[in-house]
Amino acid sequence: MPQKTNSLQDSDRMYVRVIDYIKQEITAGRLQIGSKLPPERTMAEMLGVSRNSVREAVRVLEIMGTTVSVQGAGHFIANNFESALVETLSLMFVLKELDFRQVSQLRYALELKSFTLAVQNATWQDLADLREIISQLDMGVKEEEENVLLDKRLHYTIARASGNMLFVEILQALSDVMDRFIADLRQDIMSEETRKKKLHDAHRRMVESIFTKDVAAGSAAVEEHFALIDQRLETRTQNRAES
Template structure:
């Protein structure tokens, strides 16, 4: 067993070096399991275990019938780790909300310099649709899209991945949270006013205005969650 563990770790280290050396890039396909086993002189079981772990951690994507591809989607492993921590009561929603608020504030500050016109227009479109929509499911999707676009606009992949991981935990364990927050017209309007101020701050490159909008946004959310005992 110990020998097999060392073998699959050796396979992982082999591909790690290939990636670090630039010999494997995102989108490239890994050789067949048999070829990897022969090249590294290990069993196919060791290769399969290495591939399973690399798939779980987001290094590769296993596509049935097609093969294994380098993806480097590390947000996947972040989300899984945070989900398990939440499930085992190592973290709670309050802590997730705190880190999410800190990261969204950082995302906004970075987006002032990095956001494209297209991203700002995408956020404005989501806010306008939120104003008109009476559909709970659509409202949730629009809210997620707006915040995801802000994370993208930061230009920082780590900020984007951590925020996406936080969102994944929220969706996994507090299924109806977003819908409940957006369900009443008063709450939806209050949050959307924060969204509008956020975008105004982005367009005006007014950091204080945008950060104040985010502060109000998360204060509203945390008050609602406190009412629910989260």
């Protein structure tokens, strides 16, 4: 099979020039979230590349979550990194590079750190939201689906209270991946009354510890929360292997 000439290889790499240009514009502050990219023709002429190279660069950046294309309006700088991370992690699952225990271990490490930071950084609004969520969970008369949503909201609020948006993005992505591959895990845990009570108790102690700034008690509650999840994951994995 004939080898590509250097000129063809260079042509194939022209899209990298476009990506580098967009990165430089973002770094310089000339492009921000919501900014519209220059038209394809303009970038092609300015950078000395083909319009196909510009299109390929924009496609790559869209996969990365950096840009979004709006039909009839053009291409814009975006902040879709969570979606890109979900897709990457999902592919790692499909390719057997990840398993549920590894995801749970990462979630535990991140949630433990986000909890300790929330103790220090939670705002009055974060505290009010956490109190309202626990109050709703305390009522204990909701459908399982509603309790699942409250569970997600509680963890999101603690991550937000950490003050580190990386925790929010990564934990949400990990949660979405778990939901995608074990869609009913939270409902499964809450379907059995003893497990449900243990989970709620862990949630309550996590929130109370943020109010009282008791890192040790809250950390123990986070550990118990994930021990419960890991126990159920192990059972589900074994059942799947035997079926």
